[in-house]
Amino acid sequence: MKTKIILFIVAFIIWLGLTWSVELLSLIVGVGVAILVAFLISDMFVSEVPLFKKPVRYLWFLYYLPVFLWECLKANFDVAYRVGHPALPINPGIVKVKTQLKTELGLTFLANSITLTPGTLSVDVDKEKGYLYIHWINVKDKEVEEATRIVVERFERILRRIFE
Structure with missing residues (x-):
């Protein structure tokens, strides 16, 4: 209520x-x-926000913002290069990545962070098995472990401290 x-x-x-x-x-x-x-x-709406339980999580969130903005900036330049290149050097595909995040809010933040980063789009989340399916403009590796390292790890490392 x-x-x-x-x-x-x-x-x-x-x-x-x-x-x-x-x-x-x-x-x-x-x-x-x-x-x-x-x-x-x-x-x-999520009924319970874990940020309120431990104030140190706000500091991790403040740390996350510049990391996220930096990744977005790098991805913007990468996508601009690919679109502007005469040969259009892309290798699009959907990759499966593993996540260790368990909370609904953490998974949502991770999926949105990936989607907001140019060149990647969260397509589906398998909460039970801990997988995200990501459409990637330039697939570098289809192996779950390597794709997870490239796409997810930079965000998940910090988001775990905020939402888990």
């Missing part, structure tokens, strides 16, 4: 920001929409 209340408040504030109106009819519709949103999608 706490999640629904928080989601209702956030949805209503967003409604007010989008409509920029305090007329009675607009407020009534906004409350209705916020209630509908809160009840329809509140189950999609």
Whole structure:
């Protein structure tokens, strides 16, 4: 119920920001929409965020941001080179990588980090077996261990300290 209340408040504030109106009819519709949103999608949110349990995890998150931004920058230049090259040197494919992350939030962060990095896209997550399937613009190795080292390890090493 706490999640629904928080989601209702956030949805209503967003409604007010989008409509920029305090007329009675607009407020009534906004409350209705916020209630509908809160009840329809509140189950999609993670109920417990591990960051709140140990404050040192915030420091690891602050460390993760520049690492992530650096990897994105490198990948941007790599993709720009490949797209601009006359021979279009790509070797696209889907690789299976192993992850040690177990929490839903950790897996989501890892999959999103991979997707937000140009040249890679998280296609599927097998939570039970601990695999992610990644579409990669330039597959360097299809072996699970080597692909994991190249694509996942740089993010997972830090994300484990944040979410596990």
